[in-house]
Amino acid sequence: MLPIEFFKLQAKNLLKDYKTQETYVDQSDGNTYFRYSPSYFDIERIFLEFDWDEKHFSLMKSQHFIARILGFNKWGELIAASKDELELAKLLWDNQHKICLEDWESYIDRVEHDNGIKLDFKHKIEIFRRVFVEVEGHHNVFGDYRLKKQS
Secondary structure (H helix, E strand, C coil): CCHHHHHHHHHHHHHHHHCCCEEEECCCCCCEEEECCCCCECHHHHHHHHCCCCCCCCHHHHHHHHHHHCCCCCHHHHHCCCHHHHHHHHHHHHCCCCCCHHHHHHHHHHHHHHHCCCCCHHHHHHHHHHHHHCCCCCCCCCCCCECCCCC
């Protein structure tokens, strides 16, 4: 499956998880809350971290989330990305249990700064594979947005 097709599927999976939403009223405070029975994503964490309205979620919001955790500002940028950018995005997706986007970006910034260079995507992919894919022991302290690793 091509990376862009894979990311489209993930956006649809996130929307499926959202559609498991049930409302309930807490008897102790009388407030209405939502709960989910997700299969793919830690959807409650996503709503908390992104401060989204749980009453109004759509495929567009789902696509936006997927783009954001891969380092793109919006879905349109992800769709227009080069083959190398998409390859790196897929590596980030598959290894989010090892490193979060912010830590990866900081790592690359340090490498570029310390060496006085600007890396292209091919070199970033090579570094990511050598440092994070091929080496066990990395752990993303912020956790993984996925409930289980998805291929």
